[in-house]
Amino acid sequence: MKKILIVEDEINLAASIQLFLKNQNFEILVVHDGKEAIDKFYNENLDLVLLDINLPNITGWDICNEIRSNSNIPVIMMTARDNEFDELKGLELGADDYITKPINLKILLARIKRILKIDDKSIYYHNGLRFDSRTLEITVNGEKIDLSPKESQILEYFIRNKGFVLSREKLINEIWGFDYAGDDRVVDTIIKRLRKKMGIFSERIKTLRGIGYSYDENKA
Structure with missing residues (x-):
């Protein structure tokens, strides 16, 4: 079972994504600030991180940079921002994908499966x-x-x-x-x-x- 860390300070949104992905048979961890995210990254065997940009304590940019400096686990950036600068910045920091809010859960699932190479036929x-x-x-x-x-x-x-x-x-x-x-x-x-x-x-x-x-x- 693939383990995904959701880093999102909007509690209701985090809960919605958690429930949806849990029902798709993923193991889900949720944190609401940057410091917790770093702790989970170093202490859990994660398969993918869903990462918001605007977070308390440590920004999503800094978390992405920390993750990519130490690991190749996939990162999908999540943000309400939809301008080209933010998308390019996330990709330049090493994010594997970028999705804007409001998040379409089915599209998010498709991107997760693509990144984790989950074959729906099997x-x-x-x-x-x-x-x-x-x-x-x-x-x-x-x-x-x-x-x-x-x-x-x-x-x-x-x-x-x-x-x-x-x-x-x-x-x-x-x-x-x-x-x-x-x-x-x-x-x-x-x-x-x-x-x-x-x-x-x-x-x-x-x-x-x-x-x-x-x-x-x-x-x-």
Whole structure:
């Protein structure tokens, strides 16, 4: 889980960004002045800093300079200012990006994912369930749970085909291959194990008796 430090003295704005990014499965730390920001930078293993310019005690410019003098972690500057001088100054100090207020949270998320090289095709997130097909891992209520390769393959196939009815035969052919000669009930066994690991989200995998299975991401 990527750890992001929000440095913002507007408490309501900081809280809004924190909640939004936390729901996107980031670990979030929040500070409201420059001194706290420097302390967190030196004492936490951060992946990215969202940095306001106008701060008590130490300005965002000075914090950015301090960070860049000691680390290559990404910095996105946040400010109400929108003139070219401020943007150029931030970039010259080593900031990786610059976003102006009022902040569009979806645009902010897209920029964070781009900078952290988070590939949306490999990571699925919806209402609390996160699945990373690269690490064969799901996160349920913040708890990381490892999946077996077959559990991961089936979940990934369900997600790519959400809303469609998938027969046991279809799943066998897609996951095990057309030349599979074993018992087709292996599908039921794998899905049973997968549901157990998904916890409160297990109902997303629906059984359609005599037909097959489907994935409904609106469940739970």
